[in-house]
Amino acid sequence: MDNKKMQQLISKELSIRPKQVESVIELLEGSNTVPFIARYRKEATGSLDEVQIKAIEDRYHYLQQLQQRKEEVLRLIDEQGKLTEELKKDIEAATILKRVEDLYRPYKQKRRTKATIAKEKGLEPLADELMKFAATSLADLAAPYINENVESIEEALQGASDILAERFADDAAIREKIRKLSWQNGKVLSAVKDQSLDEKSVYEMYYEYEEPINKIVPHRTLAINRGEKEDILKINIAVPVERVHQLMCTEWIPRTSSPAAKQVELAIEDAYKRLIQPSIERELRGELTEKAEAQAIHIFSENLRNLLLQPPLKDRFVLGLDPAYRTGCKLAVVDDTGKMLEISVIYPHPPKADPIQSKKVFKDILQRYPISIIAIGNGTASRESEQFVAECLKELNSETAYVIVNEAGASVYSASEVAREEFPDLQVEQRSAVSIARRLQDPLAELVKIEPKAVGVGQYQHDVSQKKLADSLTFIVETAVNQVGVDVNTASSSLLQYVSGLSKTVAENIVKVRGENGKFTARTQLKKIPRLGAKTYEQAIGFLRISEAKNPLDATGIHPESYDLANKLLEVASIMKEQLGSMEAEQALANLDISTLSSQWDVGEVTLKDIIDTLMKPSRDPRDAFPQPLLKKDILKMEDLQPGMEMQGTVRNVVDFGAFVDIGVKQDGLVHISKLKNGFVKHPLDVVALGDIVTVWVEKIEKDKGRIALTMLPPAKQID
Structure with missing residues (x-):
């Protein structure tokens, strides 16, 4: 498959123009990055976004690897002298690796099997004779093959x-055909293997459970996989064996009395x-797991994106509080630039x-600093700490x-090398309090210091492919960082990378260099940074901002x-550059005729519109469109x-079956997918x-289990 065919296939699969x-x-x-292409090459791509560009990139790389494997398989079969024109066409036409491996299977060098041993005994001709379905008796067919290696008729027939x-x-x-039949008609069966290992009855619903393979939802697949891994459950795939046998007999046995x-x-x-059933079962389980993992990674990614794009609370002094019982609550005062001013510890619990x-300590801090907001971590002792703060x-x-x-991942950050470099004189818990405060001031800048998967905003993230999860989350972080842009004079290396x-x-x-020479005043100064060459400069510079630059465009x-x-x-x-950001400048730019200018200057309308939009709102932060946090x-x-x-x-977390909402009590409440809105909901993320601020109604409280059921469906109006 040449590049042209690959492009045509990708175009068809992704419904994107060739x-x-x-x-x-x-x-x-040409070594351009996905964010750069999405932001600065819209004319060339037809304004495709990062997700679409990444999908093209991933599929292209897959097809390149597929092509390499096809060439290798064709070579290996050809070396055996068994490559027919028909087989070659079938391999070249394959669009997935599984199909290539299926076609290669008969020619693959195998370890010693029952069949290879029988072939060594010279029984392959007998197997061919059986497939002719002659009227000859089995004993007469097998008799010529009895020798010192084959002692009986039975052994000969078994070998064949x-x-x-x-x-x-x-x-x-x-x-x-069998794979398709199994997918359409098979069932996943789950049974209890060792109930004693399930102390909290987490897997109780799966002790005796069955569901069609093609209907099982992703989170249930991951649940039974985990139960099986923990030796609590035993999982099987049940397939209508009679139909499979009938299918195979129809394929190879003619209507005969032979x-x-x-x-x-x-x-x-x-x-x-x-040979077939165990292999197909592994494939089906693998396919179910792959789909479930893809869904779990998607949910984690979307939740992470929304967490990273939470609006910053700018220009505010914040008091961070990392709650705890035995070791006390750590307090950190952070000024409006994120600088840590004071650290303390109190023991209210x-x-x-x-x-x-x-x-006394808490009130003293509030009276000495212009703190407008307190950030309380949601970990252990969070609600007791909230009560203490409310009373004060x-x-x-x-x-x-x-x-x-x-505060998910705050402890990971606190013990990291980044945190040690930032606050070498602080204890781990003290660093956590600073991180919690900064998360409120600028979630994106703070959260990038943590390995993305340590931010627990998904489901079953420990049960999925960690490489795929890391790749997806890294892409989400890159996309968020580049959408927002980075102030090169305040950003940490964690954010800049x-x-x-x-x-x-x-x-x-x-x-x-910033530490040695002071703040940058022009983008061009970054060309002198060691290892930052011309291509890197081109790819990065549009996303790097210099807030007090000599040239306002920087x-x-x-x-x-x-x-x-x-x-x-x-x-x-x-308009003068110095007027950018003013109402006057915005109105003047809004009145420009983009279509006419595009024709006069031979420049794409999309490019012109992007530049004008930026000139109209030069300091616009895309996070401002997201809901502000709920102050209490x-x-x-x-x-x-x-x-x-x-x-x-x-909304604190979104999963396949609903959304968890913090309503200000110790336990987050669950809005089940069926209670999110009237009508069918395909997925809660829709x-x-x-981070959304939502109106909910309490439906059910189970104090003994610590469960709260919520609904977003307004109660029916009472009729007098």
Whole structure:
């Protein structure tokens, strides 16, 4: 398959025009990054976004690997002198690796099997004789093969059957038919294997469970896989064996009364039971797991994207509180630039409870700093700490509010090399408090310091392919960072290394040069950074901002390659660069005739529109479109909840079966997928996203189990 055919196949599969696919592949092969292509090469790609470009890239790489495997298989079969024109066409036409391997199976060098041993004894001609279905008796057919290696008629017939069984099992066409029949008619069976290992009855619903293979939903696949791995469950695939046998017999046994028919039928049964069934079952389980993992990774990725794009709370002093019982609650005061000003510890909870001194320290901090918001981690002792904070604020009659912050991964960050370099003199727990405060100020800048999969906002993330998960999450982080842009004078190396084209080394070099020479005042200064060559500069510079640059365009998302065009637009609109961001400038730019200018200057309308949009809102942050966090001043207990109560909450996690919502009590409530909205919901992500502020109604409270059932469906109006 040449490049042209690959492009045509990708175009058909992804429903993207061939010219767009061709342009993307050409740009990728020119060492351009996905974010750069999506942002600055819209004319060439027809404005494809990062996800579409990544899909083209992934499929193209797969097809290249597939082509390499095809060439290798063709060579190996040809070396055996068995490559027919028909087989060659079948291999070349394959679009998935599984098909290539099925076609190669009969020619693959095998370890010693029953069939190879029978062939060594010279029994292959007998197998061929059986397939002629002559009227001759089996004894007469087998007699000529009795010798010092084959002692009996039975041994000869068994050897011939072993050869036929392997021949049948290696047939690519029949394997595909059986695979299809099994997928359409098979069932996943789950039974308890060792109930004693399931202390909390987590897998109880799967102790005696069955579901059609093609109907089982992804999270159930991952659940039974985990139960099997923990030796609690035993999983099988049940297939209508009679239909499989009938299918195979129809394929190889003609309507005949030949004595050989029964022997061939035994070989067919053996082929299926010993060779085909285990292999197909592995394939089906693998396919189910692959689909389930892809779904779990997708959910984790979408949740992470929404978490990273939470709007920053800019220009605010924040008090971070990392809750704990025995080791005390750590406090960290962070100024409006993210600089840590003070660290303290208080003991408001048992076993070392000292509420009086704790309140004194806490109130003193609030009175000494202009803190407008308190960030409380949602880990152990979170709700007790929330109650303590609410009481202090009430006693102070303070206007300060608080927010519960998802602290997933904070402990991973605190013990990391990045955190040790940032705060060498702080304890691990103290670093956590700083991280929690900064997560509120700028979630993206803080969360990039943590390995993406440590941010627990998914389902079954430990049960999926860790490489695929890491690749997907890294792409999500890169996309988010480049969509927002990075202030090169304040960004950490952890944030900079996600910028298009920048490696970890170059990111560290930028921070090092900044530390030695002071703030950058022009984008061109970055050309002098060690290891930052011309190509890297081209790929990265549009995403790097210099907020107080000599040239105001350096503070925007406009790429330097378009500065001349931007200056022409400003000239036509009669605007000075220094006026950018003003209402006057916005109105003048909005009145430009893009279509006319595009024709006059021979520049694409998409490019012009992008530049004008950026000039109109030069400091626009895409995160501003997302809901602001829910600020609170008082606490609610589970005992305060009543069915029918209307509340506002924050979506903390979205999974296949619903969404978990923080309504301000100790336990997040679950809105089941059926209660997200009226009508059919394919997936919760179609209705809600992590970080959304939603209105919910309490449906059911199970205090003993710590469960809260919520609904987003407004209760029916009462009729008088």
